[in-house]
Amino acid sequence: MAFYEYVSEEQLTGFDMYKYSAVDSNPLSVYVMHPFWNSVVKFLPTWLAPNLITFTGFIFLVLNFLMLTFFDYDFYASAPDHVHVPSWVWIVAGLLNFIAYTLDGVDGKQARRTNSSTPLGELFDHGLDSWACVFFVVTVYSIFGRVEAGAGVGVRTLYYILWVVLFSFILSHWEKYNTGVLFLPWGYDISQVTMSLVYIVTAVVGVETWYAPIFMSFHYRDLFTIMILGCAFTVTLPMSLYNVFKAYRKNTLQCSSFYESFLPFLSPVLLFILSTLWVCLSPSDIIEKQPRVFYFMVGTAFANITCKLIVCQMSKTRCQPLSWLLLPMALVVLVILSGLAQHYETLILYIWTATVALAHIHYGVCVVHQLSGHFNIYAFSLKKPSTD
Helix, strand or coil, rough: CCCCCCCCCHHHHHCCCCCCCCCCCCHHHHHHHHHHHHHCCCCCCCEEEEEHHHHHHHHHHHHHHHHHHHHHHCCCCCCCCCCCCHHHHHHHHHHHHHHHHHHHHHHHHHHHHCCCCCCCHHHHHHHHHHHHHHHHHHHHHHHHHHCCCCCCCCCHHHHHHHHHHHHHHHHHHHHHHHCCCCCCCCHHHHHHHHHHHHHHHHHHHCCHHHEEEEECEEEEHHHHHHHHHHHHHHHHHHHHHHHHHHHHCCCCCCCCCCHHHHHHHHHHHHHHHHHHHHHHHHCCCCCHCHHHHHHHHHHHHHHHHHHHHHHHHHHHHCCCCCCCCCCHHHHHHHHHHHCCHHHHHHHHHHHHHHHHHHHHHHHHHHHHHHHHHHCHHHHHEEECCCCC
């Protein structure tokens, strides 16, 4: 793979001066998970690189996604009168999800324990977290599945829920871009513990349990939706706005104008507009035919945009107004909506999804390679490169 230097000299200089600053005030995290992670990290060998821990956790999430893709590709398996996902799959999903969550919690502790903390470690961690959002949402969706006999969640509804999760994630990094401090969202820890438990419970009681209403016509699927929306709009968003406003009152904002402050939202909003136009005006109703692929495409494109924001946020450089990935995507959407490729829409989605995934992987590999060279470290080993 040809390496390209995506990180500019100005950004490299910013990384040299970077100091980690974060606030975690979630009671679940502070009083339960951190003590647990402090115990777990003691069992890890001191030669184990923190980035290897981070990457292993991410791979477990990808395995969950692939496993459910095999057993429930089109999200019909949990519907009545369909062959359900085997119980052991839900047990594996719950365990992998919790292990991934645990590894995400101990990687930073391992870095401090081995005196190997670097800006690359934080970028690698949060960059993979941005991609993990789509795997979390799409994998847990298989528990409820599509709307059929009143039991599931519509694929369009899930599309908008996915976007709520994605914007909730980017809010934290928008905060840091403006305040210089990463305020860790409360919803993350709660959602990870809840998802892990729900997977295990599903294995025990079966997906049929989620068909029954909780009260009158209020179903578990409604609770699932309300929890995500409620957390986003009553906790995550208000706290983000409050933290930025507090920095404004203290005159410590990193940005000089309203436009500069909200610049990180430009590319994500354009991505939302383009993908939503495709969903709403698709000649072949692509979201109904290929929801899993479409979700993955959107989540990967979002992760690419977010990673570039994290680079700017950590290096204290100006956020790029427009991600180049949006230009070919606009052309793809234009071709689809024109009706010129109506019979090839699924093929075009596959090709475009592969393009987005390869572009994002190339970006990630090149940035890790470039920063590893800049800091004279190995990304996945604590050994020091030879100075010869």
